[in-house]
Amino acid sequence: MRRLLSGNEAVARGAYEARVRLAAGYPGTPSTEILETVAKEHRSIYSQWSPNEKVAFEVGIGASLGGGRALVTMKHVGLNVAADPFMTFAYTGVNAGFVVISADDPEMHSSQNEQDNRFFAKFAQIPFLEPSDSQESKDFTIKAFELSEKFDTPVMLRMTTRISHSKGIVEEGEPVTLPESGFKRDMQKYVMIPSNAKKRHVVVTERLEKLKRFSEETDLNVIENNGSSIGIITGGIAYQYAKDVIPEADYFKIGFGFPLPIEKIRKFVATHKTNLIIEELEPYYEEQLRAAGINVDGKKYFSRLGELSPYRVAQGLKEAGVIEDVRGAEIPPEELFPRPPILCPGCPHRGAFMALKKLGVAVTGDIGCYTLSVLPPLEMMDTCICMGASIGNAIGMEKVRGHKRGVVAVIGDSTFLHSGITGLLDAVYNKSNVTVIILDNRVTAMTGGQQHPATGHTLMGEKTREVNFVELAKALGVESVREVDPYDYDGLLKVIKEEIERPGPSVVITNRACVLMPKRIMDKPYVVISEECNGCSACFRIGCPAIMPSKELTKHNQPKAIIDPVLCTGCSLCAQVCQPEAIVLAPEPAGVK
Amino acid sequence: MMENKTTNILIVGVGGQGVLLASELLSETAMQAGFDVKKSEVHGMSQRGGVVTSHIKYARKVYSPIIPYGQTDILISFEQAEALRAVDWLKKEGLAVVSRTRLVPPIATGKKFHYPDDPVADLKKRFGRVIDIDADAIARELGDSRLVNTLLLGVVSKSLEFELSLWETVIRSLVKAKFVDINLKAFARGRELSGNGKK
Numbered sequence A: 001m002r003r004l005l006s007g008n009e010a011v012a013r014g015a016y017e018a019r020v021r022l023a024a025g026y027p028g029t030p031s032t033e034i035l036e037t038v039a040k041e042h043r044s045i046y047s048q049w050s051p052n053e054k055v056a057f058e059v060g061i062g063a064s065l066g067g068g069r070a071l072v073t074m075k076h077v078g079l080n081v082a083a084d085p086f087m088t089f090a091y092t093g094v095n096a097g098f099v100v101i102s103a104d105d106p107e108m109h110s111s112q113n114e115q116d117n118r119f120f121a122k123f124a125q126i127p128f129l130e131p132s133d134s135q136e137s138k139d140f141t142i143k144a145f146e147l148s149e150k151f152d153t154p155v156m157l158r159m160t161t162r163i164s165h166s167k168g169i170v171e172e173g174e175p176v177t178l179p180e181s182g183f184k185r186d187m188q189k190y191v192m193i194p195s196n197a198k199k200r201h202v203v204v205t206e207r208l209e210k211l212k213r214f215s216e217e218t219d220l221n222v223i224e225n226n227g228s229s230i231g232i233i234t235g236g237i238a239y240q241y242a243k244d245v246i247p248e249a250d251y252f253k254i255g256f257g258f259p260l261p262i263e264k265i266r267k268f269v270a271t272h273k274t275n276l277i278i279e280e281l282e283p284y285y286e287e288q289l290r291a292a293g294i295n296v297d298g299k300k301y302f303s304r305l306g307e308l309s310p311y312r313v314a315q316g317l318k319e320a321g322v323i324e325d326v327r328g329a330e331i332p333p334e335e336l337f338p339r340p341p342i343l344c345p346g347c348p349h350r351g352a353f354m355a356l357k358k359l360g361v362a363v364t365g366d367i368g369c370y371t372l373s374v375l376p377p378l379e380m381m382d383t384c385i386c387m388g389a390s391i392g393n394a395i396g397m398e399k400v401r402g403h404k405r406g407v408v409a410v411i412g413d414s415t416f417l418h419s420g421i422t423g424l425l426d427a428v429y430n431k432s433n434v435t436v437i438i439l440d441n442r443v444t445a446m447t448g449g450q451q452h453p454a455t456g457h458t459l460m461g462e463k464t465r466e467v468n469f470v471e472l473a474k475a476l477g478v479e480s481v482r483e484v485d486p487y488d489y490d491g492l493l494k495v496i497k498e499e500i501e502r503p504g505p506s507v508v509i510t511n512r513a514c515v516l517m518p519k520r521i522m523d524k525p526y527v528v529i530s531e532e533c534n535g536c537s538a539c540f541r542i543g544c545p546a547i548m549p550s551k552e553l554t555k556h557n558q559p560k561a562i563i564d565p566v567l568c569t570g571c572s573l574c575a576q577v578c579q580p581e582a583i584v585l586a587p588e589p590a591g592v593k
Numbered sequence B: 001m002m003e004n005k006t007t008n009i010l011i012v013g014v015g016g017q018g019v020l021l022a023s024e025l026l027s028e029t030a031m032q033a034g035f036d037v038k039k040s041e042v043h044g045m046s047q048r049g050g051v052v053t054s055h056i057k058y059a060r061k062v063y064s065p066i067i068p069y070g071q072t073d074i075l076i077s078f079e080q081a082e083a084l085r086a087v088d089w090l091k092k093e094g095l096a097v098v099s100r101t102r103l104v105p106p107i108a109t110g111k112k113f114h115y116p117d118d119p120v121a122d123l124k125k126r127f128g129r130v131i132d133i134d135a136d137a138i139a140r141e142l143g144d145s146r147l148v149n150t151l152l153l154g155v156v157s158k159s160l161e162f163e164l165s166l167w168e169t170v171i172r173s174l175v176k177a178k179f180v181d182i183n184l185k186a187f188a189r190g191r192e193l194s195g196n197g198k199k
């Protein structure tokens, strides 16, 4: 059957057709929908969210060694977390096939850096495949499992946001048949004490030679001969952009990206008058080709920053003298206000950041919806490095007394379980005076509402034990652990203030669920009594998207506030900051439902 | 060789408005009509009130899932100022279908940024073919503000080559059963509103 699938859905389908037995991961944009699709549509695969990518990777290793094909999914920065088992698994090799997805995010649509994980595969000396559309996402997934078993190696499938989230037509096939297998004891292969690891490193090097020969032959690396004197070496999404701009050129399309088919490319280059490398992000192909003595230009014309696009590829080709003009680029960009993403109306995190702003402390932040509080109008987060970093950052800052008003670490529930627990342990052990606010909204909201160990449900929808944050924090040795309602502004303010002043580490847990997920929570909306509103703008400054400036002005020409009744969830925070008490509960009946 | 003419459609709006369902319906229709289709969405950090754009391309063979600047045949905008933000992508002779919904973000409440007074008028100055409709009001009249989706698609459907019956089949298969009828009604209403359409 032909279906329109996103790259992520296609990978899930590929896993199904490859008869994967176990899929594990941690949600991270743009990789999240792979496991969600597996759990929803391909129930023959056991799937799970793990607390973090390292654990997911290790679970995958266990499955592979146990004889079941394993898929492990994560975003590019997730592989940093899993780097420890990743590097060593490259030594042991697999039993049943093992594929790790690295979903990279060029342009940082939703990430804190744009690292190019093709280098990670090269670093670990394992092969990677890079699809350029949905059909290839499915086909390459199946192929990756075959190669994993054939060469006894984990294989990386490198996706990017544009491939993961674009939809294209995919032809679905039947699942393959696989021989039965189970765990086979082999300590020399799977126990990486130095004496065994030294021998395995030799195996890795030999494997690399075999992979090089394979790369020269495989049809994952395709030459498209159109009889042109222009040769373009490209792969991934960059191939599609190039085909849009200059379909008549000859193409060397790389699908098997490490090790590169150097000799095949050398021949291709020799038969063309002009050759160019078009690749997104880093000069990954370019460096290796140049090191092999193939002098072809690439990054000279195509920036290493951000995503490419048909337009940027066209510009580069024009600069290189290959095409004459860039179509449709004459319209000047429109100067318009920005519309950054913002905490939802009624988001439980809003109260916490309003309180922190009032207190004027330094706030070390983390990865999650609450990172949006760095944007105007709240602008209340001072650091954001990586998952789980907030607590460690706060400890260090507090040790040097970096801020006279004190330091508060904020971290979400899912992030705390991912890698915040050890940070808190450090705070206790090393006698830090930090205050940690766990913004518990009961779900992994940032990536669209996934389950985690404190939600009480698994990915496959089963009930399970919930982590109790209060008990957990106490067990780690935190003496002062307090739960507060983030919709009670004065109460919250008081508790945070007391905890900042208290010596020793303390934990404050905010206890309201995300208003959007798993289902939308709505209460009666609030309204502005126009005659009472003096346009002081206090309510605008809390950054609720339901509050807008009215066209009506005050005597001093300030816009009055209005509240959109459809958007307002009735959290009441705006009413709590409005001095003249102009914001009140909507009278019955509550207007539009 | 037959000409590989690509039709480029850009849908823009604000997170949470339902841009994604509209683009889903459109691309599915194009696929069922026998075209190669690609569709690509950009929505920064999920559905939290940021800009959402969805690119849809169909042709005999589609390569890149992204529309180049200035190559959009039809722009569908769920919000009036967002239509203005997307003008870089529209062809001079392209068609813009714009909902008059006005969503002023908190950032445009300060002194620094200004929400345009009349975005639709600005748009009309630059492009000949602008259809602006009060989609929210009509959708509410029909019974549900979420019908803006199919309403706008109905308007656009008159300028595309797909048969009405195909659209209806796709709506029936992708929309939740109990909302099918009301969505078909909204779609039909959109077709009435399209005025100068071709088909």
Ligand code: SF4
Pocket: A342, A343, A344, A346, A347, A348, A349, A369, A370, A441, A445, A446, A514, A515, A516, A517, B048
């Ligand atoms: S999704 Fe939930 S947690 Fe995230 S901003 Fe919206 S309400 Fe807040």
Ligand code: SF4
Pocket: A528, A532, A533, A534, A535, A536, A537, A538, A539, A540, A560, A561, A577, A578, A579, A580, A581, A582, A583
């Ligand atoms: S806080 Fe109250 S008085 Fe001030 S602008 Fe808002 S509604 Fe008006």
Ligand code: SF4
Pocket: A345, A346, A525, A526, A544, A545, A546, A547, A563, A567, A568, A569, A570, A571, A572, A573, A574, A575
């Ligand atoms: S009560 Fe006020 S702050 Fe809360 S959602 Fe409604 S408008 Fe926004």
